[in-house]
Amino acid sequence: MEVISRIITSSTIVLMLSGCGSGGNHEVTITEPIVETPPDTADLELAIESASLTNSIDFYLLPDSDDFENIPQDPMNPITAKRVEVGQFIYHDPAFATEGVALRAKTWSCASCHNARAGFKSGMTQGIGEGGEGFGVKGETRFWHDDSIGTQDADVQPVTSPTILNVAYQDVMLWNGALGNSTNGIINAGIDPDRLMTEGTPKEANSQGFSGIETQAIAGTGVHRIGTFPPELEDTEYYDLLLTAFPQYTRGQLGQSATASIAAFERTVLANKSPFQLWLRGDEYAMTEQQISGAEVFFGNGGCTGCHQGPAFSSPVGATADQVFFAVGFNDLDINNDIIGEVPDGVRLGRGGFTGDSLDNYKFKIPQLYNLADTNVFGHGGSFSSLREVVEYKNNAVAQNEASTNQLDYRFSPLGLTEEEISDLVVFLEEALRDPDLRRYEPESLPSGLCVINNDPTSRSDLGCDVD
Secondary structure (H helix, E strand, C coil): CCCCCEEEEEEEEEEEEECCHHHCEEEEEEEEEEEECCCCCHHHHHHHHHHCCCCCHHHHCCCCCCCHHHCCCCCCCCCCHHHHHHHHHHHHCHHHCCCCCCCCCCCCCHHHCCEHHHCCECCCCCCCCCCEECCCCCCCCCEECCHHHCCCCCCCCCCCCCCCCCHHHCCCECCCCCECCCCCCCCCCCCCHHHHCCCCCHHHHHHHCCCHHHHHHHHHHHHCCCCCCCHHHCCCHHHHHHHHHCCCCCHHHHHHHHHHHHHHHHHCCCCCCCHHHHHHCCCCCCCCHHHHHHHHHHHCCCCHHHCCECCCCECCCCCCHHHCEECCCCCCHHHCCCCCCCCCHHHHCEHHHHHCCHHHCCEEECCCCCCHHHCCCECCCCCECCHHHHHHHHHHCCCCCHHHHHHCCCCCCCCCCCHHHHHHHHHHHHHHCCCCCHHHHCCCCCCCCCCCCCCCHHHHHHCCCCCC
16 A cells, blocks of 8 residues: 555644834744654555455455445346335335234334344344334343233244344355355255255245345245235335336235345445445555554454455355354353243254254354444354454364364364454454444435334334434
8 A cells, every 4th residue: 555644733833033113022833744654554465465365455345335336246136226225214114014923013124133233233142023122222122022921922033143234245144054045156056955945944935046135035024024015015105116126026026026125235235434444445544553453463363364254254255165154162042041932953053954964063154244343242142242252262262062062163273362462353353343334224214104123112212213
């Protein structure tokens, strides 16, 4: 990068001058600019180039959210501005939640468990969709609305809610990768169709041949009891929005266009305003010296790019299964004593529970690393509450889950990082990879007029929807 200095403040010099005539002495103030030189990042640039699969720092650059040509997408669902617009609405609108239990319809949305304020995660260890009440600041205080009727009908999952941030860079969805790539990719191409597209399960959506994000939108609306296009919305603004965004679809196919629009929106949710991304774009002052030191650890002796690759630090586009799924010994969700429901044995096995291959046991999809500072839930089982805990765990390389010991990835080994290196790495992860403006992906209002994200009474109060 070219080094350019900048003026950050001024020093003041006061001179006393003797004037002629009756003026007497005068004070003349002269300001001298103090010039700041940007931090030296030559070593970091070399480390990034070495770690990059293209020998260029641009390999890690996230595109602008409206730069559709450079955002990974499914050729069966090209991204357009109209699709993103309506998809953003539907994603956040409780009006589509019409198939509820206990009369809780129109109270939750996709954003209930994947909201911008929590880095597009749920904000709590086990997200609650249908049947939940409340929101808090970032979804962290949501609770089951009525203990008197039990929680058997609660919409919860036996794993934590993955983020949708930078999800365009992952070809398959879910912690075990069970959704997507039946036609267009390579990760699930060799899975037996009966296992990949099991009838009567969410995996049946794989039969449509879409990539992971589109497949998850199809399967997820069913799992989370969200109507793809409820009849009562046919005479609303959504009707025209969807037909404009998907002119090839008929009135009877509005449900398909709704799920496709959700996926199009999700692909544009990118953390491209984080300090590290700004630095990659040429702002030499975007990162502090400690963040730069942490980046040097990340790309150097921390070995982080051995697992976290590509612009999202998840996996590179076109990755193989071995580049996406890793066994690093994290505990399951029931390490927490207050979860709703149970963790099935198949879920405990991770990728192996889906593929049926014992070599895949205890492998889980590698997560992306941006905006992790917005939450305190880490791992598929929420077994960590801070990034520092995760870094120290990786540094020590002692598995939490003893059952996974014989399956651990060869890269899961002691790193030998010093306390200073650990601190610097945590600062890089928490600060340099945090986009401070994810709320730009959250609409201010919805065509339905309902409260954005959740619409139950407690959430409406928490979210400020009842304030005049």
